[in-house]
Amino acid sequence: MTPERVTIYEVGPRDGLQNESAIVPVEVKAEFVRRLLAAGLPVVEATSFVHPKWVPQLADAADLMKMLGDEGRELPVLVPNERGLDRALELGLRHVAIFGSATETFAQKNLNRSLDEQFAMFEPVVRRARDAGLDVRAYVSMCFGDPWEGAVPVEQVVSVGRRLLDLGASQLSIGDTIGVGTARQVTELIDAFGAEGVPTNRLAMHFHDTYGQALANAYAALDRGITTFDASAGGLGGCPYAKSATGNLATEDLVWMLTGLGIEHGVDLDAVVATSVWMAGHLGRPSPSAVVRALAESPA
Ligand code: HMG
Ligand code: MG
Numbered sequence: 001m002t003p004e005r006v007t008i009y010e011v012g013p014r015d016g017l018q019n020e021s022a023i024v025p026v027e028v029k030a031e032f033v034r035r036l037l038a039a040g041l042p043v044v045e046a047t048s049f050v051h052p053k054w055v056p057q058l059a060d061a062a063d064l065m066k067m068l069g070d071e072g073r074e075l076p077v078l079v080p081n082e083r084g085l086d087r088a089l090e091l092g093l094r095h096v097a098i099f100g101s102a103t104e105t106f107a108q109k110n111l112n113r114s115l116d117e118q119f120a121m122f123e124p125v126v127r128r129a130r131d132a133g134l135d136v137r138a139y140v141s142m143c144f145g146d147p148w149e150g151a152v153p154v155e156q157v158v159s160v161g162r163r164l165l166d167l168g169a170s171q172l173s174i175g176d177t178i179g180v181g182t183a184r185q186v187t188e189l190i191d192a193f194g195a196e197g198v199p200t201n202r203l204a205m206h207f208h209d210t211y212g213q214a215l216a217n218a219y220a221a222l223d224r225g226i227t228t229f230d231a232s233a234g235g236l237g238g239c240p241y242a243k244s245a246t247g248n249l250a251t252e253d254l255v256w257m258l259t260g261l262g263i264e265h266g267v268d269l270d271a272v273v274a275t276s277v278w279m280a281g282h283l284g285r286p287s288p289s290a291v292v293r294a295l296a297e298s299p300a
Contacts, residue, residue, distance in 0.1 A: 002223060002225075002261065003226075003227045003263060004263065006226075006227050006258060006264070007042055007043065007227060007228045007229070008043075008229055008251060008267060009230045010036050010041040010045065010233060011045045011206075011230050011231065011237065012232035012233040012234065012237070013033050014045040014047055014058070015045070015236070016236025016237040016248065017029065017057055017058065018058055018237075022282070026060045026067060027067070028279075028282050030067045030068055032275065032279055033072075035278070036233060036272070036275060039267060039268045039275060040271070041267055043076065045076045045097070046065065046072060046075040046076070047060075047061040047065065048077060049077055049079045049087040050078060050080055050084060061077065062087060062090075065091050066091065072091075073091075073092050073093055075093075076097050076137060077093055077096060077097070078096070078099055079096045079098065080098065080122075081121050082125055085128060085129055088134075093134070094135065096125070096137075098136065098137075098138050098169065099138070100119075100140055101160070102141060102160045103115070103142045103146040103152055103156075105146060106141055109148075119163055122138075126169060127168065136169045136170060137169060137171045137173060137204075138167070138169035138171070139175050140172060140173070140174055141175040142175070143157045143177075143181070143189060144176045144185050144186075145176075145180035154188060157174075157189060157192075158192050165202065170202075171203070171228065172193075172202060172203055173203075174189065174204065174205055174206060175206040175208075176214075176217065178208060180211055182213055182216070183213070183216050183220035184220075186224075187220050187223075187224055190203065190224045200224060200226050200227070201227065204228035204229065204230055205226055205228070207249045208249070209235060209246060210246045215249065215253055218249060219257065229249070231250060231253075233250070233252070233272055234250060234252070234277075234280060234287035234288075234292050235248060235253070235288045236287075250276075250287070250288070250290075250291065251267070251276075252269060252291035252295070253289055255267050269295070270295070273295045273296060276292045
């Protein structure tokens with residue numbers, strides 16, 4: 001059941017940098033994106049068109065996308081609402097991602113909307129984006145636990161995910177925003193989506209590594225046939241509206257495991273490690289990725 005090939009959806013420039021306290025100059029961000037693409041990452045989520053006061057780290061989103069030029073147009077960006085979509089359309093971008101919450105509290109904290117209101121905000125975004133020929137991904141956050149509400153019922157996650165797909169999203173990214181999930185939950189959730197008619201090829205997994213479970217969870221999802229995994233170079237990341245969130249599953253840790261399993265991914269590990277070491281210099285803190293630390297000290 002384990003797939004022969006997976007797609008790594010790199011979120012370091014967006015999910016990673018949105019939560020770093022260091023201000024990263026836009027030229028450095030552009031070079032980060034270019035280096036990740038050059039390392040063979042097939043998708044690099046570049047930034048977010050959210051309110052700049054909500055995420056000041058990504059306030060330079062338009063400048064970054066202009067700097068990336070033609071190369072940037074094929075890269076996905078987050079847009080929560082029509083204002084965000086307008087900003088993406090003005091730049092001729094082709095891929096956007098909306099981001100919903102499986103819980104009431106996080107919908108309020110992250111989107112300033114209730115759980116139900118978030119769909120009203122997303123509906124015109126997806127409709128207009130699709131009419132303009134754009135691809136729309138949808139995230140669901142807090143799928144395995146929420147810092148304010150605790151355990152999140154599987155049916156609630158599936159219901160939110162189903163509603164986002166019904167709006168017209170092509171893929172659902174299942175977010176363990178605060179990294180509390182464990183392998184059995186992952187398997188149960190994928191199976192619950194399957195029982196509701198959502199096949200594994202519509203799902204991506206988005207693990208944060210707060211409790212050190214991200215790689216085990218990715219393995220469980222692989223075993224269930226999932227073929228798209230979100231990861232961030234060097235394990236950067238978190239969410240500014242959920243303080244208990246830390247970095248994503250590190251791209252290098254995922255690549256190491258996939259290579260060992262004989263699963264194709266198309267990524268040059270040494271090039272990603274070199275990029276993460278370079279970025280750590282700009283951020284002023286070492287990468288939390290075990291693979292980066294191992295290879296940076298004694299390159300393979
Ligand atoms: P709001 O305050 O309710 O917005 O925020 P509003 O619709 O009432 O508008 C207020 C003002 O903001 C208006 O300006 C709008 O034009 C402006 P005014 O008329 O007062 O001058 N505005 C904007 N400006 C620029 N870009 C925009 C935009 N929208 C409104 N897009 C809003 C609602 C959704 C905008 C806000 O809550 C927000 O920006 N939230 C983003 C939070 C965020 O980015 N969180 C991190 C990403 S999610 C994540 O990391 C999880 C994920 O990784 C998966 C996982 O791990 O689970 C994806
Ligand atoms: Mg995230």
